[in-house]
Amino acid sequence: MNTFTRRGALGVAAVVGLARPALAQPRYPARPVQVIVPWGAGGGTDATARIVATLLEREMGQPFNVVNRTGGSGVVGHSAIAQAAPDGYTIGMITVEICMMHWQGLTELKRTSYTPLALMNEDPPGVQVNASSPYRDIKALADAIKASRPGQFKASGTGQGGIWHLALAGWLVAMGLRADHVRWVPSNGAAPAMQDLAAGGVDLVTCSVPEARAIIDAGRARSLAIMAPQRNPQFASVPTLNETLGINYSVGAWRGMAAPLNLPAPIAQQLTAAMQKVWNSQEFKDFMNARGFGMVWGDAEGLAKHMEQTDTTLGTAMRDAGLVRG
Amino acid sequence: MNPILEAFTMVATTEVAIAVLASAVYGMVIGALPGLTATMATALLVPITFYLSPIAAVATIITSSAMAIFSGDIPGCLMRIPGTPASAAYTDEAYAMTRKGEAELALGTSLWFSAVGGIVGTVALMIMAPALAEMALSFSTFEYFWLSLLGLMCATLVARSSPIKAIAAALLGLLVACVGIENPGGVPRFTFGSTDLLGGIEALPALVGVFAVSEIMRALVSPLPPRIPDRKLGSILRGQWGLTRRFQKQMWRGNVIGVLIGALPGAGADIAAWVAYATSKRFSKEPEKFGTGHPEGLVESGAANNSALAGGWVPALLFGIPGDTITAIAIGVLYMKGLNPGPTLFTEKASSMYALYIIFILANVLMIPLGIIMIRLSRHVLKAPRAVAMPLILLLCAVGAFAIGNNPFAIVLVAVFGVIGYMMERNGYPVAALVLGIVMGTMVEQNLVSSLIKSDGEILPFFERPISSGLAALTISALMWPVAVWVIRRLRHAEPAR
Numbered sequence: 001m002n003t004f005t006r007r008g009a010l011g012v013a014a015v016v017g018l019a020r021p022a023l024a025q026p027r028y029p030a031r032p033v034q035v036i037v038p039w040g041a042g043g044g045t046d047a048t049a050r051i052v053a054t055l056l057e058r059e060m061g062q063p064f065n066v067v068n069r070t071g072g073s074g075v076v077g078h079s080a081i082a083q084a085a086p087d088g089y090t091i092g093m094i095t096v097e098i099c100m101m102h103w104q105g106l107t108e109l110k111r112t113s114y115t116p117l118a119l120m121n122e123d124p125p126g127v128q129v130n131a132s133s134p135y136r137d138i139k140a141l142a143d144a145i146k147a148s149r150p151g152q153f154k155a156s157g158t159g160q161g162g163i164w165h166l167a168l169a170g171w172l173v174a175m176g177l178r179a180d181h182v183r184w185v186p187s188n189g190a191a192p193a194m195q196d197l198a199a200g201g202v203d204l205v206t207c208s209v210p211e212a213r214a215i216i217d218a219g220r221a222r223s224l225a226i227m228a229p230q231r232n233p234q235f236a237s238v239p240t241l242n243e244t245l246g247i248n249y250s251v252g253a254w255r256g257m258a259a260p261l262n263l264p265a266p267i268a269q270q271l272t273a274a275m276q277k278v279w280n281s282q283e284f285k286d287f288m289n290a291r292g293f294g295m296v297w298g299d300a301e302g303l304a305k306h307m308e309q310t311d312t313t314l315g316t317a318m319r320d321a322g323l324v325r326g
Numbered sequence: 327m328n329p330i331l332e333a334f335t336m337v338a339t340t341e342v343a344i345a346v347l348a349s350a351v352y353g354m355v356i357g358a359l360p361g362l363t364a365t366m367a368t369a370l371l372v373p374i375t376f377y378l379s380p381i382a383a384v385a386t387i388i389t390s391s392a393m394a395i396f397s398g399d400i401p402g403c404l405m406r407i408p409g410t411p412a413s414a415a416y417t418d419e420a421y422a423m424t425r426k427g428e429a430e431l432a433l434g435t436s437l438w439f440s441a442v443g444g445i446v447g448t449v450a451l452m453i454m455a456p457a458l459a460e461m462a463l464s465f466s467t468f469e470y471f472w473l474s475l476l477g478l479m480c481a482t483l484v485a486r487s488s489p490i491k492a493i494a495a496a497l498l499g500l501l502v503a504c505v506g507i508e509n510p511g512g513v514p515r516f517t518f519g520s521t522d523l524l525g526g527i528e529a530l531p532a533l534v535g536v537f538a539v540s541e542i543m544r545a546l547v548s549p550l551p552p553r554i555p556d557r558k559l560g561s562i563l564r565g566q567w568g569l570t571r572r573f574q575k576q577m578w579r580g581n582v583i584g585v586l587i588g589a590l591p592g593a594g595a596d597i598a599a600w601v602a603y604a605t606s607k608r609f610s611k612e613p614e615k616f617g618t619g620h621p622e623g624l625v626e627s628g629a630a631n632n633s634a635l636a637g638g639w640v641p642a643l644l645f646g647i648p649g650d651t652i653t654a655i656a657i658g659v660l661y662m663k664g665l666n667p668g669p670t671l672f673t674e675k676a677s678s679m680y681a682l683y684i685i686f687i688l689a690n691v692l693m694i695p696l697g698i699i700m701i702r703l704s705r706h707v708l709k710a711p712r713a714v715a716m717p718l719i720l721l722l723c724a725v726g727a728f729a730i731g732n733n734p735f736a737i738v739l740v741a742v743f744g745v746i747g748y749m750m751e752r753n754g755y756p757v758a759a760l761v762l763g764i765v766m767g768t769m770v771e772q773n774l775v776s777s778l779i780k781s782d783g784e785i786l787p788f789f790e791r792p793i794s795s796g797l798a799a800l801t802i803s804a805l806m807w808p809v810a811v812w813v814i815r816r817l818r819h820a821e822p823a824r
Contacts, residue, residue: 040731041369042655047662050373066373070731072524073507079521106507106514106524154780160512185467185779186510188592188772191654195591195647201466201780214646214657217668220463291661323512 028088028267032063036084036092038077041068044210044293048121048255049093051287055278060270073097075107082113086260088267091117094258096163099311103318104161105325111307114258115268118275119298119306121288122254123208124228125157125167126238128221130197138225138244141204142175145182156185156193157207161323163253163314164190167227168206170317171241174249179320197221208253209235210292227251234292251313254296256303272300333680337688342382346685349386350393350692354700357394360401360719361534361726361740363410364394364595364635365651372655380663381681387659388682389689391652392444395595395631396693399436400704403429407538407719412595412631414533414761415603422619429708430560430701435624437697438566439577443629444690446581447588447636452683455672458589458637459644465590467780468788471773472797473590477597478766479804480604481759489808492759495750499763500770502527508768510775522735529764531727531736535743536750536757538723542716543748550712562698569621576606576626584630588637592769594650595631595638600762602630636686643667643679 035053039045046068053064069077074097081092094114102110127138135141145153157164165186169179182204187193190207197205198220205212205221209232215221223238228250231240241247257275259268278284279297288295298306318324336342349371356367367390375383398410403420413420423432450458465473481496482489505516506526517523570577580602587598606626607616616623638649639656646667648654660667665678672679707715727736747757781787789795 041366042372042651042658044658046369047372047658051376054373054376067732069733070525071733071735072521075521075524076731076733076735107521151782156776159508160510162512183779185776186512186772187776188508191647192592195463195641195645196466196776198463198645199466201468214667217666217670218645219669220645287662290664291658 028270029060029062031089032065033060033088034084034090035064035066036077036081036090037066037068038070038074038081038092038095038097039068040070044291045093045095045255047291048288048293051284052093052120052257052275052278055281055284056274059274059277073101073106075101075109078109079107081258082109082260084260086115086263088259088263088271091257091259091271093120093255095255096253096310096314099307099314100161100163100166100318103315103324111304111311113261115261115263116300116303116307117257117259117268117271118279118300119254119256119296119303120275120279121293122252122296122306123210123294124226124232124250124252125164125206126209126212126223126226126235127171128194128197128205128207128212128216128223129203130200131220131222133203133222135224138239138241141224142245145172146175146177148181150178150181151183153182153204154185154202155182155204155206156187156196156202157190157205158187158193159189160184160186161318161321162186163251164206164208166314166317166321166323167251169321170251170313171206171227171247171249173317173320174247175245179317180322194221208294209238213292228294232294234289251310251317252294254306254310256298256307258303268300329677330680332677333684336381336677336681337385337684339379339382341379342385342685345378345382345386346389346688346692349390350689350696353390353393354397354696356390357397358400358409358700358704359722359726360407360409360538361530361723362729363530364391364398364412365655366729367391367394368652368655372659375659375662380665381678381685383659383663384656384665384682385685385689387652387656388685389692392440392632392635392686392689393693393696395635396437396440396697397700399440399628400433400701401707403432403436404704404707405715405719406541408533410596411529411533411761411765412599414537414596414758415599416624416627417537418617418758419603419620419623422617423621423624424619424708426619428619429705430562431565431621432619432624433701434562434564434566435569435621436628437694437701438563438570439580439625439628440632440697441690441693442570442577443581443584443632444636444693445687446629447585447633448683448686448690450581450585450633451636451639451686455640455644456669458585458640461586462589462591462641462647462649463645464793466791466794467773467776468791468794469797470590470592471770471777471788472794472801473593474766474769474773476797476801476804477593477601478762478770479801480600481756481762482808483604483607487754487756491755495755495757495759496763499760499765500767502532502760502764503767503771510772510779522733526768527739527764528730528736529761530730531739532743532764533761534723534727535740536747536760538719539740539744540747540751540757542720543744544751545712545716562701563694569625573622573625576622577629579605579609580626580629581633583626584633585637587630588634588649589640591641591647591649594652595634596765598634598637599627599631600765603627632690643671644669 037049084090190211398413402408402413402417406421408414408417420432482492584598606623641647642653727740
């Protein structure tokens with residue numbers, strides 16, 4: 001009896017001893033991973049995160065659970081990702097707002113608060129006008145804007161200081177005008193702005209082409225140009241600013257995957273590799289094309305570089321528009 | 327093949343049948359839980375729709391949202407705790423009926439007129455979608471401003487208390503709506519440096535707090551009420567035909583209000599219910615009975631919130647503009663499934679459209695038997711001892727609030743609004759007006775400021791556009807009417823005193 005117990009104890013000790021190296025470096029992921037989305041369920045970011053999570057689950061063999069942490073205009077969710085333990089079991093989808101909010105003094109969080117993993121998508125803004133607008137192309141519109149008195153033209157697309165407001169401001173500055181030469185009418189998102197455009201309430205709307213797509217398809221609005229380096233294959237007839245006006249200005253709303261700072265490099269590399277497979281998969285392509293979302297890839301370094309660039313561009317645009325605080 | 331026949335073959339598959347049935351039960355349950363809304367029911371379905379065929383995917387959304395909007399009436403009626411915001415307008419009325427021992431009549435009214443509203447809304451969608459969409463598209467911020475102001479003025483109509491107290495409650499709601507950065511200026515207001523307050527205070531935690539938590543607090547301090555006689559609920563549908571005939575005008579008016587408000591982007595089932603209830607009271611021959619357990623307002627607003635649901639699909643299907651928060655999610659699913667919104671959907675994909683219509687009708691018909699089962703099951707809640715039911719409801723409120731954004735701050739909000747609601751009720755301030763203030767405040771401000779920016783600060787454009795001037799006239803006369811009545815009454819009362 002006594003020996004039996006001792007042998008048993010020895011056996012347990014041996015097992016523990018053997019298990020220890022395995023515990024120190026378990027195969028990642030050994031349990032389900034939480035994917036935090038700072039925006040509400042049902043939106044474009046949520047949908048993208050969910051398809052990525054579904055495909056990551058197949059790639060890595062563990063459930064990837066999407067959790068919507070909304071509130072504070074995205075600040076709450078973005079901080080939840082940054083403040084999680086850097087063990088690879090909490091990652092998240094970060095959006096372009098991370099390069100805007102800190103300029104407005106809304107949060108201390110910025111691009112450097114994360115371990116970047118991958119850039120999954122970017123949607124450049126288009127310039128949309130009402131179908132019955134006299135401006136047939138972007139050049140006519142640009143000339144009319146230049147000739148107008150400040151504040152005569154009204155534009156909309158999102159709230160004050162939102163990404164599409166900055167897109168307009170940056171474009172105006174690139175044309176040599178003041179950032180507020182066209183007056184911004186804040187709206188509660190792109191859909192109400194497009195509706196107001198159709199109702200004749202504003203002169204132009206800067207928002208991504210997928211957001212404007214249904215109204216354009218319905219023949220109520222036209223897209224004159226997109227602010228991107230290349231045309232969008234989904235909307236191939238819409239030219240870029242560069243080829244029409246010779247203005248090499250591009251900005252966009254992007255979505256990327258990131259983890260808390262100091263994520264161990266092997267886990268980060270494993271995640272980035274899996275995300276690249278996801279990005280290249282047919283399911284992801286089909287989904288993104290169906291929604292009209294722009295397919296842009298960047299690995300960890302690519303996302304870091306992209307964020308740095310966006311941060312500078314938007315910081316300038318926000319300073320020009322008088323939105324920088326603190 | 328004939329597109330209508332084709333549509334029937336698309337619907338008559340095992341997959342669609344299972345999807346409709348499962349999402350119907352799911353919607354019923356979610357809607358009946360306080361704090362979990364029809365919008366949330368829809369949002370949680372999105373990942374499942376990835377795996378479904380296009381028709382089945384959209385069917386789950388249509389069915390679950392219709393069921394949730396109806397079943398939100400059940401806890402409102404039995405416990406004075408609205409299950410979804412769309413039921414808040416007439417919760418007091420339905421609960422008063424339950425206290426009078428007419429629970430089956432109140433629930434039956436909700437069920438019957440919800441189904442009727444849903445079907446009328448669908449028919450309107452089928453035959454008038456292009457015309458309705460045209461109307462929705464002609465609404466600019468000027469029109470929305472007047473409309474939301476009109477909605478805000480319903481606060482004094484829906485309340486049974488003095489108008490002064492109703493206005494005070496609505497103003498408190500407006501103050502709450504000021505919090506956060508989601509305002510036209512994009513400037514943080516009243517956030518006190520708190521990240522959680524940055525996003526503002528949503529109507530839902532406030533609603534759960536002032537209705538549900540304050541009800542629980544009242545239960546804590548009040549002696550056990552005389553038990554509602556424990557008996558089996560009578561026939562749920564009996565008497566509904568009589569009500570339909572008696573309140574036929576109200577029912578149709580509710581349906582029309584619902585379809586019109588639903589079709590307007592940004593205004594959904596909850597606002598439709600408020601406006602319908604207020605209209606019903608305003609034009610009733612016996613307005614003094616409102617709030618005492620009178621089915622008239624229930625008929626009109628119960629029909630309105632379900633017909634608004636169908637109305638919300640009009641701009642969504644034709645222009646990809648969400649009519650409400652539910653269709654905002656549905657649009658994403660439509661794109662994903664290759665049913666891209668737009669006029670071509672009605673021509674090139676006509677059979678799919680007909681299939682959706684069939685599902686709308688199917689869901690609203692299915693609502694009646696499932697609703698009866700749900701009502702019969704939930705009857706037991708009334709029998710449960712209060713000491714057991716109340717903690718459970720409190721737990722549900724906390725879970726529901728947390729589920730909105732997985733944010734524990736929402737639970738704090740629910741608690742705070744519970745206390746506010748309790749204090750208000752004790753002093754005779756209507757909590758419904760507070761909720762209305764929160765719901766409409768953002769809309770009024772957003773549209774006023776946007777319109778002023780567009781008009782370079784001029785007031786005249788608010789009256790220039792044809793629809794806008796009509797709505798302005800309506801708003802101003804509604805505003806002046808009580809004042810005129812008050813002045814006349816004052817003069818009459820003054821005479822005998824002399």
